[in-house]
Amino acid sequence: MTKDHDIWENFKAGDKSALSYVYFQHFNSMFQYGIKFKDDPEFVRDCIQDVFLKLIQAGDKLGSTENIRFYLFKALKNAIYKELDKSKKLEFVEFDTLKFEAPFAFKEELQEKDHPTDRELALSKALNELSDRQREIIYLRFECTMEYGQICDLMGLKSDSARKLLFRAITSLREIIDDRLKHPILLLIQFSRKHVL
């Protein structure tokens, strides 16, 4: 992780190749994360711009970090929250309950199916019943393979909450998937066909 530390210091010092590295290394993941909160590419792009400009403006006052991605995710989430808070005058949005709108890939695939099986419907229902918090934890843990400590920090949760919430989500799914009369491989094949990482 010291590599991130050094690059960040260089970035603060005005090394343009460090800026380039940080930006192009993390733009995609920032975008994919941001768009889960609001499915509006222009909006997410503006937030990312905001993040970088503010980081640059902070200059020397910027802290150090051992994990640039985490730092950027946090800054992005802040930026998104501020923007949404501005525009939603009626609804008060709390930082740690920002709506994680994006649907699971499975849900979208299911919509295209004409005759979904009972188990598929049950699975879809279980996924729907997950809270926004659980869905964000799932994204950070499975797609971003982020450590629990960072997940909790990012989401304003107490130390073991993320793990517990994830465990509950896993358990609810497991009950449905485990309840199998057919061969276990079948379910696997149906899912993995259309996956996009």
Add this chain to the structure above:
Amino acid sequence: MDKKYKKYSVADFTQDIHFINWVNKGAGQKEWENFVRENPGLKKDIYTARDIVIAFRYRANDLQQVDEYELYQKIESYYTLHHRSKRPVSVRKFIQYAAVFVVILAIGATLSIFYFSENNENYTEIASSTSTSDEAKLILPGGEEILLKEKQSDLQFNAAGNQIKIDRDSIISYNGKKDPNAMAQVVVPYGKRSNILLSDGTKVWLNAGSKIIFPQKFTGKNRKVFLKGEAYFDVFKNNKSAFIVSTDNMNVTVHGTEFNVRENEPDHELEVVLVNGAVCLKENSKMSLLNKEIRLIPNQKAVFNKVNNKISVESNVDVAYYISWREGLLEFKRESILTVFRRLSQFYNVRFVTEGSVELNRKISGKLDLKDSLEDVMKVVADAAPITFRIDGEKVFVNSKIN
């Protein structure tokens, strides 16, 4: 494979980072396959865990709607401004006033336009007719010459092909006739360099004593530029349109990659060093003795010798060594004093005159910071080699130390 996995439950597997990376990215495929085979009792749980990881997947959003590179340009400009000025630059003001002033040229479209056909004859004629003055210039398709004052100028061509930003504080709008073959030219004499952002997003670092000719906007199937001298290219990835760097003898074709091209006139060589991606080299003459194409992979260097028409490829070269000039560093490893003087001559625009018996073939190694004055740089060289020197205007007189 860690023994801990033998005692894992479904939930344990599902939350394990290595397991997740196997399911989602195929990492450690063999290890996990072996593990399942050796522990058949865990098979059911592993497949359940796998199904859960798959169920938790999100679709990746299409990035094409957002111009990642265009945003970077804005951010980079602000970064430069912020680190250059003593006072903090207001973000809002920056967004509003990105250009200090705008110069609009109303160009009569009938002025001479560089016209390029498929063969390169016209190109070589035009390149040699440009006088070797001391000024760095941008020559527009209409023939207008714009002097570039900075020692290291910065040019940015916008995607539409109708604006050029010069040194980040002036913008030229070019409204000439839309000739698809209209080419712009950047000429940098010895002692000056230029960074150019082409309309397709490709970045070019043009070294001292070089010229590059390119269209203001790339149309047509391929993106072709002509180079004389040395340049480093960071080609913007476009799988549908190949980027071709054409020199007197050789074409370098790429799709999206970083490499350095250097014409070594005194030794009659052309050198291409690949940083990342892949490039294809092909000889540029009509009577090509080289029928095949040569592909390079990263960290390879190809040297084309014009005298004997041979190409040699060296692998695992120290890339940094070849591109350190971009950072204003000149590194040399067991190079002859003569070569070092040639490079310094190019960079500082001075002439070296040897008096007495200087061992020009003597090999030296070192790293020079070209941001230093010539005086300081020569002191470093004089430490490494048995020479004394005297700078007199544009000439450097060198003598052997033993005298």
